[in-house]
Amino acid sequence: MGPNGPIRRLDRFFQLLFSNIVVVALLLMVIVVLTLVIGRSAFGVAFFWGEELARYTMIFMAFIGGAVALRSDQHPRLTVFTSMLPTGVQVWLERFLAGCLAVTLAVLLWQGLDVALHDGRMKTPALRIPYFWIYLAVPLGAGAMLLMLLFKQFLPPAVSVDEQEDVKEVTE
Template structure:
């Protein structure tokens, strides 16, 4: 199905972006530790205040985008033991209800995130790097939108294949494209 392939391509791009963000965060924090402790011990006075701010903003993006990708693979925190201990029909209903509640939550984050980003983000800049805070605030609605798309894709895969929503896992062929 075209929609599922499109969302999986978005997720592949998101995973690559998350990997790059993690690498930049690691290098940024490494540089900060190097400057703060090693260079200071060698009596070399440098200042790199942007490293902490960059790492913080990349972490914010990573949380929202990573959480959205985790939705696609059904790897968010859940009490699976409860779902599996109930009768099959009740377990399916509970897990479906939880996913629908998550969709409502993502809808609220989408609304709230755009509202906040558009009202506050254009007027503020980051204190050290001077970037518009809109670039940071947009992480919430973009993550919520990707999470919503991933939930819809999860439902499509489970219900079109007549699968059991209680047993969605990375081993399913529907998720091989993310590996």
């Protein structure tokens, strides 16, 4: 497996962990929204906590999903002009943009943690949980994206996302 075997295993672990978190969050969100729709239309019952839970689940899914998309190189981007550049310039530009992204994510991690720690004391209206847990999505997502950005610089992805097929695990 080579000298970076433990690093590869750690990278693979985090890719699968973040991917599974996104799947579970999406599944939970779908179940909650279906429960709300069926409850309202079939039984005339409105669950006061459902919309809030679906919203907060979507927030976590978006931030952790950003890490999954970053690692599998699935973030949308415009490549019309960069594809016309020479290969050396493209590589340099990609590294420069990765550095800019790392700085942005570090600031987001730091500021998100600050907001969660200092402004997260109030409780949500319906679920009555501290906003700290909701605000924590920002630093957790930024940290996950930073980690995936670091692994992306040195290793190929262990999980491949192909538009024509399902998500699949890459074998060596």
